[in-house]
Amino acid sequence: MSRGWKTAVVLVALAGIVSTPLLWLLDKPDTGQLVAASVQGATGIAALLWALFHKPDALEPADTAVDTGRAEASGGGTARTGVKRPGDGGGSGMARAERTGDATATGSGSTASTGVDHS
Numbered sequence: 001m002s003r004g005w006k007t008a009v010v011l012v013a014l015a016g017i018v019s020t021p022l023l024w025l026l027d028k029p030d031t032g033q034l035v036a037a038s039v040q041g042a043t044g045i046a047a048l049l050w051a052l053f054h055k056p057d058a059l060e061p062a063d064t065a066v067d068t069g070r071a072e073a074s075g076g077g078t079a080r081t082g083v084k085r086p087g088d089g090g091g092s093g094m095a096r097a098e099r100t101g102d103a104t105a106t107g108s109g110s111t112a113s114t115g116v117d118h119s
Contacts, residue, residue, distance in 0.1 A: 006051050006054070009047055009048075009050070009051040010048060010051045010052070012044075012047065013044045013045070013047035013048035013051060014044070014048065015044075016040055016041065016043060016044030016047070017041055017044035017045060017048065019040070020037045020038075020040050020041035020044070062094040062095070062096060063083045063085065063094070063095045063096070064083070064095075064096045064097070064098075065081065065082045065083050065096070065097045065098070065100055066096075066097075066098045066099060067098070067099050067101075068081040068082070068099075068100045068101040069081070069101045070101045070102045070103075070104075071101060071102070071103045071104070071112070072103075072104045072105075072106075073103075073104070073105045073106070073107075073110045073111065073112055074105070074106045074107040074110055075107045075108075075109075075110065076107065076108065076109035076110055077105070077107075077110055077111075078105075078110070078111045078112070078113075079103040079104060079105055079110070079111070079112040079113075080103060080112070080113050080114075080117060081097075081100040081101040081102070081103045081113075081114045082097035082100045082113060082114050082115040082116055082117060083095045083096070083097050083115075083116045083117070084113075084117045084119070085116060085117065085118050086118070095116045096116070097114065097115045097116050100114040100115060101114070102114070
């Protein structure tokens with residue numbers, strides 16, 4: 001879950017939690033209103049706890065490169081033995097590179113990278 005969504009869930013949950021006692025204090029609720037207000041308060045508390053303890057990367061996809069082979073580039077080519085991610089912050093989830101192979105670039109305009117490349 002992105003930071004924006006998490007903030008939105010926390011704000012809506014807090015609004016639900018705060019508005020419940022207002023109903024009880026400003027009006028004498030009948031049984032149905034009391035039950036509905038209790039459900040509203042419990043839902044708000046559950047949403048707040050979920051948003052506060054949710055691990056943002058737990059359910060998002062992960063790009064992984066492990067034990068990759070050797071890569072060579074020449075004549076303006078690109079050699080990569082890891083993970084390439086967008087440099088503008090695009091892409092979601094985690095990126096991980098372990099025990100990547102050697103990347104070699106020779107010649108004008110050639111590039112090589114191992115690990116996670118944010119370009």
